[in-house]
Structure formats: structure tokens, C-alpha cells
Amino acid sequence: MIIPMAERMNGVRASEIRELLKFTARSEVISFAGGLPAPELFPVREIEAAAVSALDHEGARVLQYSTTEGDPRLREIIAARMNRVRGTHRTADEVLITAGSQQGLDLSGKIFLDAGDVVLCESPTYIGAIQALRIFQPRFVEVPTDDGGMIIEALARRLAAEPRARVIYVVPDFQNPTGRRWPMERRRALLEAAARHAVVVIEDSPYAELAFDGPPLPAIQSMDGRGQVVFLGTFSKTFCPGLRLGWVAGPAELVEKYVLVKQGADLHTSTLPQRLLQLYLDRHDFDAHIQRIRALYHCRCNVMLEAMDRFFPPAVHYTRPRGGLFLWVELPEQLNARELLAASLAENVAFVPGGAFYPNGGHEHTIRLNFSNMPEERIREGIRRLARVIRNFLADAPVAETTSVNARA
Amino acid sequence: MIIPMAERMNGVRASEIRELLKFTARSEVISFAGGLPAPELFPVREIEAAAVSALDHEGARVLQYSTTEGDPRLREIIAARMNRVRGTHRTADEVLITAGSQQGLDLSGKIFLDAGDVVLCESPTYIGAIQALRIFQPRFVEVPTDDGGMIIEALARRLAAEPRARVIYVVPDFQNPTGRRWPMERRRALLEAAARHAVVVIEDSPYAELAFDGPPLPAIQSMDGRGQVVFLGTFSKTFCPGLRLGWVAGPAELVEKYVLVKQGADLHTSTLPQRLLQLYLDRHDFDAHIQRIRALYHCRCNVMLEAMDRFFPPAVHYTRPRGGLFLWVELPEQLNARELLAASLAENVAFVPGGAFYPNGGHEHTIRLNFSNMPEERIREGIRRLARVIRNFLADAPVAETTSVNARA
Incomplete structure (x- = not known):
């Protein structure tokens, strides 16, 4: 029997992050998706x-x-x-x-x-x-x-x-x-x-x-x-x-x-x-505990930014956060982050396409990266692989520099 | 500043049970309100x-x-x-x-x-x-x-x-x-x-x-x-x-x-x-655990029913449950359970007026009693006090027997 549902259910759909997290449970995946805190610091x-x-x-x-x-x-x-x-x-x-x-x-x-x-x-x-x-x-x-x-x-x-x-x-x-x-x-x-x-x-x-x-x-x-x-x-x-x-x-x-x-x-x-x-x-000393978390995330964020500075092509722009768990990437507008994700998952690297963060859609050339949940060497390796995937996409779709600059405005 | 709220908030009000539970936290209160399971059986x-x-x-x-x-x-x-x-x-x-x-x-x-x-x-x-x-x-x-x-x-x-x-x-x-x-x-x-x-x-x-x-x-x-x-x-x-x-x-x-x-x-x-x-x-053996809960509640329910049979006036009718945590009382229609509650609380006995269980209101002569959360001697004493309160109310408002019979239909 088809049971009628409330009108509000028309807008309800599965979260992409959630579907991704299922995939990223595999231990070989380097996950920049999700927003998991570092479990090694749980008290x-x-x-x-x-x-x-x-x-x-x-x-x-x-x-x-x-x-x-x-x-x-x-x-x-x-x-x-x-x-x-x-x-x-x-x-x-x-x-x-x-x-x-x-x-x-x-x-x-x-x-x-x-x-x-x-x-x-x-x-x-x-x-x-x-x-x-x-x-x-x-x-x-x-x-x-x-x-x-x-x-x-x-x-x-x-x-x-x-x-x-x-x-x-x-x-x-x-x-x-x-x-x-x-x-x-x-x-x-x-x-x-x-x-x-x-x-x-x-x-x-x-x-x-x-x-x-x-x-x-x-x-x-x-x-x-x-x-x-x-x-x-x-x-x-x-x-x-x-x-x-x-x-x-x-x-x-x-x-x-x-x-x-x-x-x-x-x-x-x-x-x-x-x-x-x-x-x-x-x-317990909660302030001291938070200080340990901050220090670890600061370090991981730095490692991610250093790897991005080194490996990402110059047409890719990103934020340099001074706290938290995430950073934000804007690719040249020709690139589609959902397509990029498919290629990236084939390399066992996960992230969240940024379009999902815009309630009215669009902005498919953006990416959210999480740096709190992976150890340093995996962050470096994951960014290296992701950079390679991006370069491959750019090779197929050459960048118009002005477009990518406008995309940051 | 007055912040406008959604239309649905017009129907939202505090639950009577909840307000009562605050009162019943005092240890001298014999509470037949709430629906608390017996904590002595928590594993x-x-x-x-x-x-x-x-x-x-x-x-x-x-x-x-x-x-x-x-x-x-x-x-x-x-x-x-x-x-x-x-x-x-x-x-x-x-x-x-x-x-x-x-x-x-x-x-x-x-x-x-x-x-x-x-x-x-x-x-x-x-x-x-x-x-x-x-x-x-x-x-x-x-x-x-x-x-x-x-x-x-x-x-x-x-x-x-x-x-x-x-x-x-x-x-x-x-x-x-x-x-x-x-x-x-x-x-x-x-x-x-x-x-x-x-x-x-x-x-x-x-x-x-x-x-x-x-x-x-x-x-x-x-x-x-x-x-x-x-x-x-x-x-x-x-x-x-x-x-x-x-x-x-x-x-x-x-x-x-x-x-x-x-x-x-x-x-x-x-x-x-x-x-x-x-x-x-x-x-653990969950079936055996549930069996212990059933036995205890059965016993408490019996004690409550025996006390009600003995102390309640005949014009008061009630269910005889074969399971669960609650029984239901119908007073003669002239009585108002909310007024009864005020008098009952003065005797340190709490219950929930039954009107709250009718989404469209009315039925103010009904009462819900919980028997799972009080030991036997307090159940007996509480019912004895409640019966006294009911008798006092009935003395002030004499019962028409036919009305109370109809009320059970």
C-alpha cells in the first residue's frame, strides 16, 4: 500500500556526507570527508x-x-x-x-x-x-x-x-x-x-x-x-x-x-x-584538554596546507583556517567536484563536494576538506593523490585564469 | 524584542505530568503520577x-x-x-x-x-x-x-x-x-x-x-x-x-x-x-529479567486493587489491568479530578487527572494511577488517603448512581 506522506517530505533526501561515510569506513580510505574529531584524544x-x-x-x-x-x-x-x-x-x-x-x-x-x-x-x-x-x-x-x-x-x-x-x-x-x-x-x-x-x-x-x-x-x-x-x-x-x-x-x-x-x-x-x-x-582540567585538541588540529591543518601549497596547481584556491576542523577549496569553475570525487575515490581519497553546502544549489566547483581525523602522513599522501586527480581533470579541461579568480570573489 | 513563532507553537503547552513530577520528587510524596519503572530492578x-x-x-x-x-x-x-x-x-x-x-x-x-x-x-x-x-x-x-x-x-x-x-x-x-x-x-x-x-x-x-x-x-x-x-x-x-x-x-x-x-x-x-x-x-537472560519485572508489577497492581476494593466508595469504577504500569479510575461525573488533585497533594498523594489524556478535552472525572514505582505499603497508604479525599468530595457533592454507571459505558 502507498501511504501518503506529509508535504514536507518532498524536500527530504539522503545526505551526501552520510552516504560517503559508509564508504570511508574502509580502512584503506584516506578520508577528508565527514567531520569526525580525532578519537585518540577522547578522554x-x-x-x-x-x-x-x-x-x-x-x-x-x-x-x-x-x-x-x-x-x-x-x-x-x-x-x-x-x-x-x-x-x-x-x-x-x-x-x-x-x-x-x-x-x-x-x-x-x-x-x-x-x-x-x-x-x-x-x-x-x-x-x-x-x-x-x-x-x-x-x-x-x-x-x-x-x-x-x-x-x-x-x-x-x-x-x-x-x-x-x-x-x-x-x-x-x-x-x-x-x-x-x-x-x-x-x-x-x-x-x-x-x-x-x-x-x-x-x-x-x-x-x-x-x-x-x-x-x-x-x-x-x-x-x-x-x-x-x-x-x-x-x-x-x-x-x-x-x-x-x-x-x-x-x-x-x-x-x-x-x-x-x-x-x-x-x-x-x-x-x-x-x-x-x-x-x-x-x-578534570577541560581547558587543558581542549588545548591538546587545538594543538593537534593546528598541526594537522598546517600539514594539509603545506601539502596543498606544494602539490595543488595554482588555479586552485583555498582558505587558511585559524581553527576548527575544515578548510574550503575552490577549483577552477570548469571542474565539477562530484565528478572529481568519483575519480578521487578510485584513489581511495574521500572529500565532500561543496555544492551540498548551498541550500539553493550551484557552486559545483567547491570542496570541503576535513583535517581533524587523519594522521599527518595520511594527510600528506591524500593531498598528493587528490592533487594528481585535479591535475588530470585540468589537463582535460584547460583553465581560464580569469574565471577561477572571479570564482573567489 | 518579541520574536514571532511558528503557528504550530500556539498548541504547545507544558505537560501536567511533568509539572507534577517536579512536586513528586519530594520523598514524603506517595506518587501514583508519572510512569517511572521500579528502579530497584534496573540491571x-x-x-x-x-x-x-x-x-x-x-x-x-x-x-x-x-x-x-x-x-x-x-x-x-x-x-x-x-x-x-x-x-x-x-x-x-x-x-x-x-x-x-x-x-x-x-x-x-x-x-x-x-x-x-x-x-x-x-x-x-x-x-x-x-x-x-x-x-x-x-x-x-x-x-x-x-x-x-x-x-x-x-x-x-x-x-x-x-x-x-x-x-x-x-x-x-x-x-x-x-x-x-x-x-x-x-x-x-x-x-x-x-x-x-x-x-x-x-x-x-x-x-x-x-x-x-x-x-x-x-x-x-x-x-x-x-x-x-x-x-x-x-x-x-x-x-x-x-x-x-x-x-x-x-x-x-x-x-x-x-x-x-x-x-x-x-x-x-x-x-x-x-x-x-x-x-x-x-x-544476560533478558526474558528472566522481564519475568522479575512482571512479577513485581503484578504484585503491586494487586495491592493497589485490593486497597481500592476495600477503601474506595462503590460509586468509583476502575480497570483491573492484566499487565503494564497503569490503571484507570472513573469517578462520579460530578467530581473534578483536578480539584481532587489539589486536596490529594495536601495529603502528599499524587496522581494524574485523566482529562489530559483526551486530546479534545473533557472527562474531568477520570484519573490515571501508576502502580510500578511505589513499594506495597506506600501503595496501600496512598490509596487509603486518596479514598478519604474522594469520600470528602462525595460528601460535598452527593452521587447520582445512574450517572456514574453511564459514565462507564
């Missing part, structure tokens, strides 16, 4: 000790139903840490524990989007946000970006032109997919532009603490005087992703709505994982 | 051993991102067990691991419901399903029930009268809130009625294995020849609820949609909890 021993002590001393409690809002002590730690590290002014009551920040995106769509409403986002933007929000049938309006993130004049023009604008979605710190970070003046300018409209700003910030040099920049939320910014945080990149632990922080009257909607979605986030994280944060 | 030692061995031997893997579908071995165990215990014919590929069966409800709403579509459900029905589905703005059409569950002739008439019927939602085994179980002929009749319409049947089955006498009945899905039934399962009542582990099982072409939609919602269910459950199921 496995510390988590095991936390599990033993939680189950020894409060087994019944950490296995029982708990409140939708999440572990009170964990919310307290998160609020205090955000305030210290990112300059915000949140109380524990203004923090909701979620199943990763991905759930924060799903809840945001439910709360703010009717079909036909407009989401303004960076062009390109995080593929998981496109997927989470698309099911609520918005229209995505892409705002042009440069090396400093979203171009705010362009945002302001689009806000003025779109009466149904409801959500501004941004990843201001070492963005997925480009690795770019917005400077302070852009953050301030965003708030000024948003202040003239009744829209919510979703600040998705998984990578801010993974800055290679210096402390993270203040969150956009830290400067929000109007209660207009919802902050999505996650422990996936700084602790481990498999436990699915993130949070939503924002003005109490908005966070209340997230709590209500989360209750219908899954009652609450898994209790034991929350306790494991809380015990870890109470017992 | 804490076994889970701890599983945690140690998972983190010792594959720490990086159980803390890393994993597939949306869930742990392959766990899906295999679930399919085999369902097929053995509930008579279904599922493969591991037709099972998706979810964050409790509550997430299965949320995903179902996303997949099948446009605003204005009709959900047919038992009257009364599970409050969490009302909450999960309401956000997709359906119209709930309540189908009358009797001691054998949904009255199928009434369902058939409503199906014929409602061209926008899309979902039939049922809890056929020891239903929450009534404790009733559908006999086999109702299950077959439901499928016959549904077969004439392009609707999906959501079979929500958290309590089937908690039958006090004899094995569980076959799932409705086991007799589904048309690929029309989606089965929602959970380990919350047979293992522990805090880990948030449930599943969706159904025809491959439907389960595929659940996978896609879940990916946008939270990427995947927490990895470590899945492994803990899988190791537990592979190492």
Missing part, C-alpha cells in the same frame, strides 16, 4: 572512571527518567563556562541540554518556522542545518560571504526585502564548511542589522574553542541587548560526539519554548551520558 | 560491567559518531526478539534505533502529518503522543473504547467520514492510561478497517511484555499484509528509561523515511548507551 579512561563511580553510587538515578531541562549541575557548569570563555551572561536556568547541537537546530525549526518563512544564512552554510531546517519548508536566502564571514550590508538588504524573514542562521567561528571566523566588527554589525527586524539569530558555535592561536572570540550572544540570539553549543568537538551532548542557551522566554518542544521530541537527553560529562567537567 | 551491575568492557576494548568507537540507523548488532537482536516474542517478520535493516519511543512519535508526525490532517486515536490515549503529534497541527478524532480497547465499528465509521485521515495511533497492550489490552479479534478487525484506506497505523507497544499472566499477544504488525503498520518499541520499561533507547520497525520503504528524518533531528542515538544495551542483551 576514554576518565569517562570509564566516571561511569564506574556514577553506577556505583547512584545507579538507579542515572538510569531513571530525568527532567527535560537536563542535569542541574551540568547546566550550571555550562552557563559558568560560557560566561567565562565566551563573554555571555547566562544563568543555569537559561541552558537546556540537547542531543547534540543538531537537536538544537531541529527544535529551532519547529519553534520559529512556518512553511514559506525565510531563513537567511551564510553562502555556503552547514549542511546539517540545511537538512534540519528544510523539513519545516522555509525558503533559504543565501547571504554572500568573504574571508570575514557574512557580508552584513548584503544581509541588511535582504532583511529589508524579505518580510517573511524569521531566522538568521550563522556559524561565526571557523565555520563548517569554510573554516572562516567572523571578526568582532561583523558580529556587532550583525546585531545592529538584526535589531531592526523581529527575527531570531541562531548562533551555532561548535568550533569556537578550537582556535589555533589565542582565546576564542566573544559569542555574538554576549553583545545581544534585545534577547534576540539563541546560542547552540556542543561537546561533540571538545569531549566526544558519540554521547550526543549539546545545549541551547538563550533568553529564558525562548529557552522555555525549546524545553516544551524537546519534551514532545524525546522527553529528555540520555541521563547517564549527562552525568559522565558532568563528572568529567567537575574532576 | 545496574550488568550495565556497569558492560561500560567497563566497552570502554576498555573499544573506547574510541563507542564515543565516536555512528550511523543514524544504529548499532547493527543491536538492530539484529531487536528484530530477532520481536519476531520470536511478538510474531513479526522483520529483518535488522527494518529496525531504526531511536531516542526512546517518544522520538518515534515525533518522527511519525513529521513524516505523515500536514496541518489539518486527521489522527484517529483511542479515547483516552497516551498524553506523550498527543504532545508529540500536536505540534504538526493535526485534528485528533477520538474513537470510543471499551474494556477491549478501540471499538472498531466506530473507527470504521470515522475513517469513512474523514477523507484527511492519515494516522491511526493505538496502544493495544496495557494501554497508557487505561491498562487495557486489545484481544486478538480487535487487532485483526483494526487491520481490516485500515486496509480500505491509505493510512498508516502507528502501533505503540511499550508494555506488551509486561503481561502478568502468559506470554504477550502477537503485535498488530505481525498480521499486516499491506505494509501499513509502523511498530514503536522501547527499552524504557524492560531495561531502563534514562538511556533513552527505543526503536521503530516497519516496512523498509517507511523505515528509510524515518532514518532520513532522524538524521536531521539528532544525527543518531547516543553510541555508548546502544553498546551497553547490546552487550547486556548478548550476555
Whole structure:
């Protein structure tokens, strides 16, 4: 029997990254796809000790139903840490524990989007946000970006032109997919532009603490005087992703709505994982742990950039991130990254074609590369092979230099 | 700033059960509210051993991102067990691991419901399903029930009268809130009625294995020849609820949609909890464990019924469940359960007013009682106090016997 489905299901399709990850599970593949953190830095021993002590001393409690809002002590730690590290002014009551920040995106769509409403986002933007929000049938309006993130004049023009604008979605710190970070003046300018409209700003910030040099920049939320910014945080990149632990922080009257909607979605986030994280944060030096992750990713990013500088043809352009997990490649416009991927997979090298990060399509000459999950020698070897594949494609389709320069604008 | 919200947020409000649970956390309260399983039967030692061995031997893997579908071995165990215990014919590929069966409800709403579509459900029905589905703005059409569950002739008439019927939602085994179980002929009749319409049947089955006498009945899905039934399962009542582990099982072409939609919602269910459950199921006698839970709940249910038989006035009627966690009370119609609750809480006894289980309201003279979470002597004492409160109310509002008899029809 053909069962009729909701209209929103028309836009739902499988993620390319996910299909790729299946392939990249084979050990011979050098994967620059996915966004996996380096598992060698997961605090496995510390988590095991936390599990033993939680189950020894409060087994019944950490296995029982708990409140939708999440572990009170964990919310307290998160609020205090955000305030210290990112300059915000949140109380524990203004923090909701979620199943990763991905759930924060799903809840945001439910709360703010009717079909036909407009989401303004960076062009390109995080593929998981496109997927989470698309099911609520918005229209995505892409705002042009440069090396400093979203171009705010362009945002302001689009806000003025779109009466149904409801959500501004941004990843201001070492963005997925480009690795770019917005400077302070852009953050301030965003708030000024948003202040003239009744829209919510979703600040998705998984990578801010993974800055290679210096402390993270203040969150956009830290400067929000109007209660207009919802902050999505996650422990996936700084602790481990498999436990699915993130949070939503924002003005109490908005966070209340997230709590209500989360209750219908899954009652609450898994209790034991929350306790494991809380015990870890109470017992160990989280700043020092993050410092180790930053150092490793900095090194891997450098290795990747050095190999790209050496092996890639000059017509290929790329970002030079100062943090995070990703960098972004623009090929000469004649090249198609999906075709390139097929050839690259034949050489056991995987990446994600950049077109998937544009909600309205196009930009098929772009590529996202992840540098966090492979050891140095495999990064070098993978880039060497990828460069060879690119050179072969260029040999078949000679480059018009002006086109490739325009493509970076 | 007032941020505009989606239209669907108009129907969203806090659950009464949840507000009550906050109150019932005080240790002096005898709580028949909530639906907490007995924590003294959580397999804490076994889970701890599983945690140690998972983190010792594959720490990086159980803390890393994993597939949306869930742990392959766990899906295999679930399919085999369902097929053995509930008579279904599922493969591991037709099972998706979810964050409790509550997430299965949320995903179902996303997949099948446009605003204005009709959900047919038992009257009364599970409050969490009302909450999960309401956000997709359906119209709930309540189908009358009797001691054998949904009255199928009434369902058939409503199906014929409602061209926008899309979902039939049922809890056929020891239903929450009534404790009733559908006999086999109702299950077959439901499928016959549904077969004439392009609707999906959501079979929500958290309590089937908690039958006090004899094995569980076959799932409705086991007799589904048309690929029309989606089965929602959970380990919350047979293992522990805090880990948030449930599943969706159904025809491959439907389960595929659940996978896609879940990916946008939270990427995947927490990895470590899945492994803990899988190791537990592979190492221990789950049937014997469930038998211990059944025996305890049977005993507690008997104690509650004996106390009610002894202390409740004859004008109060109630179900006599043969499994599950709940029983259902119908007071004389003049009484209002919400007012009764206020007086009862003053005596430190909590329950859930039954009106909350009717999506279209009314029925304020009903009550849901949970018997799984309190030891025997507290059940007896709580029922004694509750009976006193009811008698006081009845003294103020004398009962018309005919009305209360009609109220049971």
C-alpha cells in the first residue's frame, strides 16, 4: 500500500556526507570527508572512571527518567563556562541540554518556522542545518560571504526585502564548511542589522574553542541587548560526539519554548551520558584538554596546507583556517567536484563536494576538506593523490585564469 | 524584542505530568503520577560491567559518531526478539534505533502529518503522543473504547467520514492510561478497517511484555499484509528509561523515511548507551529479567486493587489491568479530578487527572494511577488517603448512581 506522506517530505533526501561515510569506513580510505574529531584524544579512561563511580553510587538515578531541562549541575557548569570563555551572561536556568547541537537546530525549526518563512544564512552554510531546517519548508536566502564571514550590508538588504524573514542562521567561528571566523566588527554589525527586524539569530558555535592561536572570540550572544540570539553549543568537538551532548542557551522566554518542544521530541537527553560529562567537567582540567585538541588540529591543518601549497596547481584556491576542523577549496569553475570525487575515490581519497553546502544549489566547483581525523602522513599522501586527480581533470579541461579568480570573489 | 513563532507553537503547552513530577520528587510524596519503572530492578551491575568492557576494548568507537540507523548488532537482536516474542517478520535493516519511543512519535508526525490532517486515536490515549503529534497541527478524532480497547465499528465509521485521515495511533497492550489490552479479534478487525484506506497505523507497544499472566499477544504488525503498520518499541520499561533507547520497525520503504528524518533531528542515538544495551542483551537472560519485572508489577497492581476494593466508595469504577504500569479510575461525573488533585497533594498523594489524556478535552472525572514505582505499603497508604479525599468530595457533592454507571459505558 502507498501511504501518503506529509508535504514536507518532498524536500527530504539522503545526505551526501552520510552516504560517503559508509564508504570511508574502509580502512584503506584516506578520508577528508565527514567531520569526525580525532578519537585518540577522547578522554576514554576518565569517562570509564566516571561511569564506574556514577553506577556505583547512584545507579538507579542515572538510569531513571530525568527532567527535560537536563542535569542541574551540568547546566550550571555550562552557563559558568560560557560566561567565562565566551563573554555571555547566562544563568543555569537559561541552558537546556540537547542531543547534540543538531537537536538544537531541529527544535529551532519547529519553534520559529512556518512553511514559506525565510531563513537567511551564510553562502555556503552547514549542511546539517540545511537538512534540519528544510523539513519545516522555509525558503533559504543565501547571504554572500568573504574571508570575514557574512557580508552584513548584503544581509541588511535582504532583511529589508524579505518580510517573511524569521531566522538568521550563522556559524561565526571557523565555520563548517569554510573554516572562516567572523571578526568582532561583523558580529556587532550583525546585531545592529538584526535589531531592526523581529527575527531570531541562531548562533551555532561548535568550533569556537578550537582556535589555533589565542582565546576564542566573544559569542555574538554576549553583545545581544534585545534577547534576540539563541546560542547552540556542543561537546561533540571538545569531549566526544558519540554521547550526543549539546545545549541551547538563550533568553529564558525562548529557552522555555525549546524545553516544551524537546519534551514532545524525546522527553529528555540520555541521563547517564549527562552525568559522565558532568563528572568529567567537575574532576578534570577541560581547558587543558581542549588545548591538546587545538594543538593537534593546528598541526594537522598546517600539514594539509603545506601539502596543498606544494602539490595543488595554482588555479586552485583555498582558505587558511585559524581553527576548527575544515578548510574550503575552490577549483577552477570548469571542474565539477562530484565528478572529481568519483575519480578521487578510485584513489581511495574521500572529500565532500561543496555544492551540498548551498541550500539553493550551484557552486559545483567547491570542496570541503576535513583535517581533524587523519594522521599527518595520511594527510600528506591524500593531498598528493587528490592533487594528481585535479591535475588530470585540468589537463582535460584547460583553465581560464580569469574565471577561477572571479570564482573567489 | 518579541520574536514571532511558528503557528504550530500556539498548541504547545507544558505537560501536567511533568509539572507534577517536579512536586513528586519530594520523598514524603506517595506518587501514583508519572510512569517511572521500579528502579530497584534496573540491571545496574550488568550495565556497569558492560561500560567497563566497552570502554576498555573499544573506547574510541563507542564515543565516536555512528550511523543514524544504529548499532547493527543491536538492530539484529531487536528484530530477532520481536519476531520470536511478538510474531513479526522483520529483518535488522527494518529496525531504526531511536531516542526512546517518544522520538518515534515525533518522527511519525513529521513524516505523515500536514496541518489539518486527521489522527484517529483511542479515547483516552497516551498524553506523550498527543504532545508529540500536536505540534504538526493535526485534528485528533477520538474513537470510543471499551474494556477491549478501540471499538472498531466506530473507527470504521470515522475513517469513512474523514477523507484527511492519515494516522491511526493505538496502544493495544496495557494501554497508557487505561491498562487495557486489545484481544486478538480487535487487532485483526483494526487491520481490516485500515486496509480500505491509505493510512498508516502507528502501533505503540511499550508494555506488551509486561503481561502478568502468559506470554504477550502477537503485535498488530505481525498480521499486516499491506505494509501499513509502523511498530514503536522501547527499552524504557524492560531495561531502563534514562538511556533513552527505543526503536521503530516497519516496512523498509517507511523505515528509510524515518532514518532520513532522524538524521536531521539528532544525527543518531547516543553510541555508548546502544553498546551497553547490546552487550547486556548478548550476555544476560533478558526474558528472566522481564519475568522479575512482571512479577513485581503484578504484585503491586494487586495491592493497589485490593486497597481500592476495600477503601474506595462503590460509586468509583476502575480497570483491573492484566499487565503494564497503569490503571484507570472513573469517578462520579460530578467530581473534578483536578480539584481532587489539589486536596490529594495536601495529603502528599499524587496522581494524574485523566482529562489530559483526551486530546479534545473533557472527562474531568477520570484519573490515571501508576502502580510500578511505589513499594506495597506506600501503595496501600496512598490509596487509603486518596479514598478519604474522594469520600470528602462525595460528601460535598452527593452521587447520582445512574450517572456514574453511564459514565462507564
